[in-house]
Structures are given as structure tokens and as C-alpha cells.
Amino acid sequence: MTKPELLAPAGDMEKLETALDYGADAVYVGGDQFGLRAMAGNFSVAELARAQERVRERDKKLYLTLNAYLRPAQMPELRRTLEELRPLDLDAYIISDPGVLAVVREVDSARELHLSTQANTTNAQAARFWQETGVERVNLARELTLEEIRHIRRETTVGLEVFVHGAMCVAYSGRCLLSTALTGRSANAGACAQPCRWNYALMEETRPGQYFPIEEDDRGSYVFNSRDLCLLEYLPDLVGAGVDSLKIEGRMKTLYYVAAVTRVYRAALDAYAADPAGYVMDPAWLEELDKVSHRPYDRGFLFGAEDALVHAADSRYQRTHDFVGIVRRVDDGGRLLVECRNRFFPGEELELIGPAMRQAQFVAGELTAEGGGALEVAQPNALVLLPGPAGTRQGDLLRRQKVAG
Ligand code: SF4
Known part of the structure; x- marks a missing residue:
């Protein structure tokens, strides 16, 4: 059995460190330009150089997303950017536009190339086509079934990557003009406003302002709204299918999301690799x-399209916990210096999570400002000292169960 790589998203430097701490084998990031996810706190060339050093020190990998589809006027800028990036030891570029591939080949011919899910590769012939152009790994379309993934594996030698977790589009990934049409922000330039998740109503032409709700249930309508992908239960199937890399979606997601999701897939993958028969x-x-x-989790198209039809059930966000802070330091007396992300009070029940599925419940004790002085509340962005559970380490995260209502 070949153990696949676990590939996690990183919207900025802090999330990159978090992804590595919580078990990613490789991280993908976006540059200042040309990477989808225009608002994900993209990396400058200098930051990429620093990120690459950090990744190399830890013997992991770093991929740069350059997967927008470009217009003619953008090509000279792409060439300049690629020249600037050439000295960096990035492990691969993730591309989807054949024009971008051609320019990378001219400017930086030795660079490893991975094909983005945006290219919608759905068959072995397409995978082989891309391999012949020099692509070393293909991220398969999310719309494939497990059987189709197995078939493509049998019929090709190119590296295969699949998404295992995260948001899905209601179109083939990124092949959607809804955001461009409604807001002028293009999904294909990384600026999707996600209008597929907005609320819609019906209005008769001669009755402006009279909105008739389209109701699937008593809370509204979700005709455009996709559930989130979660293939944790099917890791053995994906490993058995010969997939080389398991990718977590979410360069726009929070540091807490990156940590919590990455550590779970790390634990499952390690447990399965250690004992496949007894897993x-x-x-x-x-x-x-x-x-x-x-949103409610779903296994997408893995077991066929029937399963992935629109669900009438609620597909709004579900949120049971709030992320309240990051442990920046643990002092000799076991006190934690926490950078707060949400308000919390002494006496509240908190939960600490760390890499390798470490976790502990505890009640927040006395809160002290970093510079001294008791606090009645820990405010967002403040640095606060409080006693913590034994074994807490720098980089651990604190969360709290969301209060109902
Ligand atoms: S509007 Fe929705 S389906 Fe379309 S690209 Fe954006 S997230 Fe995907």
C-alpha cells in the first residue's frame, strides 16, 4: 500500500505553519496574482520564499496555485511573475489554463506541474493527454465516482489527487458564471461572491417588490446550495484506488478549520496505514x-450521481463551536499566553485541541492581561494569561461550545 500525501490549504503564513503542525505532508498556497481565491490573503514572492524555507526545514512540500484562466492582456504579467518565481524551490505549480502551462514551460521548464480541479479531468484519456504535456499530477474532477477513479488509476501512470473534504460548487468546479453575472466578481479569477448560497425569492414582473418565497421547507430554499464534501469514512477506498494525494479544500477558511480538519485526516490516514486490515x-x-x-456533510459523487442530487434538507451552515484563541506561549508555571479570537470569561468551559488529536476540557480560571492586571473578560485580539491543562503546547487552539440561541 502506498500512503497518499495529505495536502492542506494555507491562506497565509500562519495557516501554513498550522497546517504543517497539525499533520499536512504538503500545503498549497496562492500567489499575489493568478491563483484562484483572490481574497485568501495571498502570498507575495518574499513570503513564498519564507514559506518555502519553512516547508523545506520540515521536509514537507509547497505547491503554488496559478489556476486562473487568463486573458491575452495578462500573459506578459504572468511571464514576469514566473521569472520572479523561478529562483524559488517551490515543489509544483497548480495550473489549469493550457496557456499558463505553455508559458511555464518556456520560462521555467523544470518546474513540476499539477493540474487543478478547475480543468475538470473526468477520464483517463484526458489524464494521459495532460501527462503528455508534462503534467505530473492531476487533481480529478470532484464529480467522479470511486469506480471511475479506480478506472483512471488502472489506465494511467500520472499522479492522481482527489478532494476529500470541503466546499463544493453546484457547477463543475469553477465553471460557473453566477457570481460574474450578479456581482461582476468572477469565480474564474478567484473572486466568487458565492451567490449560490444566497437566499432567493420569486417576483412577478408587474408586482415589483412583492417577493414570493420559494420554499423547500419552513426555513427557505436551497436550490443552488451544495452540501460540503467529507470522505473521511471512505479513506480506505481512496487509498485502495491508488490515489497519490488527498486534498482538503479551503484557502479562504480559518486557521481553526485548517487545524481541526487536517489533524483528523492525519489521524485516520496514519491509523489506516499502520494496520489496514484492522482499521x-x-x-x-x-x-x-x-x-x-x-454545511451538512455529503459524500458527493463518490458512489454515483443519484446520491449527489439536490437535497431538499437544510443546507445552511452548522456551527457548534467557536474558536476562541491560540496558545502563543506556555510559561514555566503552566500558564498559557493566549491570543484571543473571540470573547470568553473566567468560569467558562473551554476545550483545548492540538496536533495528534490531543485535547482537553478545562474551565477558564483567572484571566490576567499580558502586562499584569486581572481581567473580567478576554476580548478578541487581546493577549491574555490563564492557567491551562498539563501538556499544553504553543500552537494549541482553544474553542468553546456555542451557546444555543
Ligand atoms: S457561485 Fe457557487 S457554484 Fe458558482 S463558482 Fe461560486 S461557489 Fe461555485
Whole structure:
């Protein structure tokens, strides 16, 4: 059995460190330009150089997303950017536009290339086509079934990557003009405003302002709204299918999301690789994934299109926990210096999570400002000292169960 790589998203430097700490083998990031996810806190060339050093020190990999479809006027800028990037030791570029591939080949011919899901590769012939152009790995379309993934594996030698977790489009990934039409922000330039998740109503032409709700249930309508992908339960099938890399979606997502999701897939993958025959999925892992803000999970198209038809059930975000802070330091007396992300009070029940599925419940004790002085509340962005559970380490995260209502 070949153990696939676990590939996690990183919207900025802090998330990159978090992804590595929480078990990613490789991280993908976006540059200042040409990477989809225009608002994901993209990396400058200098930051990419620093990111690459950090990744190399830890013997992991770094891929740069250059997967927008470009217009003629953008090509000279692409060439300049690629020349600037050429000295960096990035492990691969993720591309989808054949024009971008051609320019990379001219400017930086030795660079490894991975094909983005945006290219919608759905068959072995397409995978082989891309391999012949020099692409070393193909991220398969999310719309494939497990059987189709197995077939493509049998019929090709190119590296195969699949998404295992995260948001899905209601179109083939990125092949959607809804955002461009309604907001002028193009999904293909990384600026999707996600209008597929807005609320819609029906209006008769001669009655402006009279909105008739389109109701699938008592809370509204979700005709455009996709559930989130979660293939944790099917990791053994994907490993058995010969997939080389398992990718987590979400360069726009929070640091907490990156940590919580990456550590679960790390634990499952390691447990399966250590003992494939005796492997049983720990239900606690799924519970952990439920503690991250998400729409109801779904297995997408893995077992066929029927399964992926529009669900009438609610597909709004589910959020059971709030991320409240990051442990920046643990002092000799076991006090934690926490950078707060959400308000919390002394006496509140908190939960600490760390890499390798470490976690502990505790009650927040006395809160002290970093510079001294008791606090009645820990405010967002403040640095606060408080006693913490034994074994806490720098980089651990604190969360709190969301109060109902
Ligand atoms: S509007 Fe929705 S379906 Fe279309 S690209 Fe954006 S997220 Fe995907």
C-alpha cells in the first residue's frame, strides 16, 4: 500500500505553519496574482520564499496555485511573475489554463506541474493527454465516482489527487458564471461572491417588490446550495484506488478549520496505514469534523450521481463551536499566553485541541492581561494569561461550545 500525501490549504503564513503542525505532508498556497481565491490573503514572492524555507526545514512540500484562466492582456504579467518565481524551490505549480502551462514551460521548464480541479479531468484519456504535456499530477474532477477513479488509476501512470473534504460548487468546479453575472466578481479569477448560497425569492414582473418565497421547507430554499464534501469514512477506498494525494479544500477558511480538519485526516490516514486490515474509523473523528463550521456533510459523487442530487434538507451552515484563541506561549508555571479570537470569561468551559488529536476540557480560571492586571473578560485580539491543562503546547487552539440561541 502506498500512503497518499495529505495536502492542506494555507491562506497565509500562519495557516501554513498550522497546517504543517497539525499533520499536512504538503500545503498549497496562492500567489499575489493568478491563483484562484483572490481574497485568501495571498502570498507575495518574499513570503513564498519564507514559506518555502519553512516547508523545506520540515521536509514537507509547497505547491503554488496559478489556476486562473487568463486573458491575452495578462500573459506578459504572468511571464514576469514566473521569472520572479523561478529562483524559488517551490515543489509544483497548480495550473489549469493550457496557456499558463505553455508559458511555464518556456520560462521555467523544470518546474513540476499539477493540474487543478478547475480543468475538470473526468477520464483517463484526458489524464494521459495532460501527462503528455508534462503534467505530473492531476487533481480529478470532484464529480467522479470511486469506480471511475479506480478506472483512471488502472489506465494511467500520472499522479492522481482527489478532494476529500470541503466546499463544493453546484457547477463543475469553477465553471460557473453566477457570481460574474450578479456581482461582476468572477469565480474564474478567484473572486466568487458565492451567490449560490444566497437566499432567493420569486417576483412577478408587474408586482415589483412583492417577493414570493420559494420554499423547500419552513426555513427557505436551497436550490443552488451544495452540501460540503467529507470522505473521511471512505479513506480506505481512496487509498485502495491508488490515489497519490488527498486534498482538503479551503484557502479562504480559518486557521481553526485548517487545524481541526487536517489533524483528523492525519489521524485516520496514519491509523489506516499502520494496520489496514484492522482499521476501524473512530467515530470521534467525525464528531471532530462536526465541530468545524460546515454545511451538512455529503459524500458527493463518490458512489454515483443519484446520491449527489439536490437535497431538499437544510443546507445552511452548522456551527457548534467557536474558536476562541491560540496558545502563543506556555510559561514555566503552566500558564498559557493566549491570543484571543473571540470573547470568553473566567468560569467558562473551554476545550483545548492540538496536533495528534490531543485535547482537553478545562474551565477558564483567572484571566490576567499580558502586562499584569486581572481581567473580567478576554476580548478578541487581546493577549491574555490563564492557567491551562498539563501538556499544553504553543500552537494549541482553544474553542468553546456555542451557546444555543
Ligand atoms: S457561485 Fe457557487 S457554484 Fe458558482 S463558482 Fe461560486 S461557489 Fe461555485
